[in-house]
Amino acid sequence: MSGTQHGIADCFSPASINGLQLKNRFIKAGTFENMTPSGVPGAALNNFHGTLADGGIAMTTLGYCAVEADGRLNEGMMYMHEGIRPQLTALISDLHSRGTKVSGQMAHCGGFSKNSELRRRRPLGPSFGLNGLGLSRGMLFCDAMTLSDIDELIQHYYQAAVFMKSVGFDALEIHFGHGYGLCQFMSPKTNKRKDNYGGSFENRMRLPLQVLAAVRDAVGEDFPLLAKISMTEGVRGGLHYDDAIEISKLLDSAGIDGIITSGGTSTMNPMIMFRGGNILPGMLRTEKSRVMRLALRMMGKSMFKDYPYHELYFLKQAKRIREAVSCKMIYVGGASSNASFATLMEQGFDFIQLGRTLLSDPDLPNRAQADANFISRCTHCNDCVSTIESPQGIHCTQF
Numbered sequence: 001m002s003g004t005q006h007g008i009a010d011c012f013s014p015a016s017i018n019g020l021q022l023k024n025r026f027i028k029a030g031t032f033e034n035m036t037p038s039g040v041p042g043a044a045l046n047n048f049h050g051t052l053a054d055g056g057i058a059m060t061t062l063g064y065c066a067v068e069a070d071g072r073l074n075e076g077m078m079y080m081h082e083g084i085r086p087q088l089t090a091l092i093s094d095l096h097s098r099g100t101k102v103s104g105q106m107a108h109c110g111g112f113s114k115n116s117e118l119r120r121r122r123p124l125g126p127s128f129g130l131n132g133l134g135l136s137r138g139m140l141f142c143d144a145m146t147l148s149d150i151d152e153l154i155q156h157y158y159q160a161a162v163f164m165k166s167v168g169f170d171a172l173e174i175h176f177g178h179g180y181g182l183c184q185f186m187s188p189k190t191n192k193r194k195d196n197y198g199g200s201f202e203n204r205m206r207l208p209l210q211v212l213a214a215v216r217d218a219v220g221e222d223f224p225l226l227a228k229i230s231m232t233e234g235v236r237g238g239l240h241y242d243d244a245i246e247i248s249k250l251l252d253s254a255g256i257d258g259i260i261t262s263g264g265t266s267t268m269n270p271m272i273m274f275r276g277g278n279i280l281p282g283m284l285r286t287e288k289s290r291v292m293r294l295a296l297r298m299m300g301k302s303m304f305k306d307y308p309y310h311e312l313y314f315l316k317q318a319k320r321i322r323e324a325v326s327c328k329m330i331y332v333g334g335a336s337s338n339a340s341f342a343t344l345m346e347q348g349f350d351f352i353q354l355g356r357t358l359l360s361d362p363d364l365p366n367r368a369q370a371d372a373n374f375i376s377r378c379t380h381c382n383d384c385v386s387t388i389e390s391p392q393g394i395h396c397t398q399f
């Protein structure tokens with residue numbers, strides 16, 4: 001067999017991560033589906049993930065599971081609490097019966113929120129600053145967390161992890177990237193604290209490592225924990241690729257089981273994450289708030305820069321991390337053909353996360369296994385991103 005044939009065969013062979021056996025190497029990337037009306041997972045979310053399960057995905061991910069009510073970006077997101085235990089248990093058990101494992105993405109928005117049910121006057125981040133998402137809700141700013149807010153946040157992660165393991169999740173993915181709460185602490189751009197949680201790299205990593213330790217404590221040693229990081233924030237004064245290597249090494253030695261190497265931030269530079277069609281026109285089309293539309297018209301061009309799509313756009317930088325850590329590596333970003341999947345296996349990645357291609361081709365793993373020359377139909381137009389606020393939830397608008 002040639003290298004490529006080996007690579008593609010590997011994609012369909014089982015592999016394990018901290019004792020969890022996955023039937024192939026494909027994992028659904030966390031994509032907030034907006035199928036949790038009033039924060040409750042229901043039939044739409046079940047159908048969405050059920051279709052992916054039937055399409056052969058080894059593990060699906062419930063995107064953006066807020067660890068507490070104020071960790072939600074908006075009030076339509078679910079947060080981890082007893083009130084949704086029956087629905088989550090039923091959803092996960094149905095997916096298990098369809099042969100798919102389920103991971104939960106643990107997230108907190110920090111100082112970036114438009115949640116109208118926020119218990120506080122303003123969302124809390126590492127430092128006082130602008131809350132770019134809150135404009136339409138009159139929440140222009142975020143406040144700095146006190147030390148007791150930080151302790152409380154760590155407790156929220158702990159309790160959410162206990163709850164998530166108890167409802168049947170097979171793995172948890174802690175969101176350290178995309179400009180959300182933990183990333184805000186890691187980034188010198190957003191963390192201006194003068195105490196032990198700000199300043200040096202070591203101090204900025206303190207909370208993320210404490211969160212990892214709390215989650216590990218909650219789930220035990222033999223439960224898979226993944227980390228999603230942004231290798232670069234794509235803004236001057238923020239985190240960049242060299243920082244990501246040091247971040248990954250720290251997470252690795254602190255006991256993470258797998259690292260997912262994404263990039264960009266929803267808060268400052270989202271297009272690095274997706275590449276391809278610019279999401280600004282779609283956002284202008286779907287944004288309901290006039291104030292937000294005005295702000296997008298005025299400032300959108302600088303925030304939504306153009307990054308042309310090419311296959312495996314994070315490969316070069318993700319490989320540097322592959323070489324620096326011993327934990328499992330999960331590639332994400334522009335993997336959409338058998339040739340790319342084979343390359344990733346050959347380059348030493350253990351698993352592949354797929355986002356947009358599973359919206360256009362929900363049965364991608366089965367089709368890729370049946371067709372040696374498989375190429376996804378996804379055109380990377382990124383119109384799916386503008387469906388995030390759609391009443392039917394996220395979907396591919398092309399097929």
Ligand SMILES: Cc1cc2nc3c(=O)[nH]c(=O)nc-3n(C[C@H](O)[C@H](O)[C@H](O)COP(=O)(O)O)c2cc1C
Nearest residue numbers: 029030031032063064333334354355356384385394
């Ligand atoms: C509609 C949509 C929603 C997304 N929501 C999330 C999310 O909730 N959490 C997250 O970490 N990433 C989110 N992402 C980013 C994806 O997980 C992934 O990193 C990105 O799409 C690149 O992978 P791809 O090229 O396979 O699509 C989202 C992407 C899309 C297209």
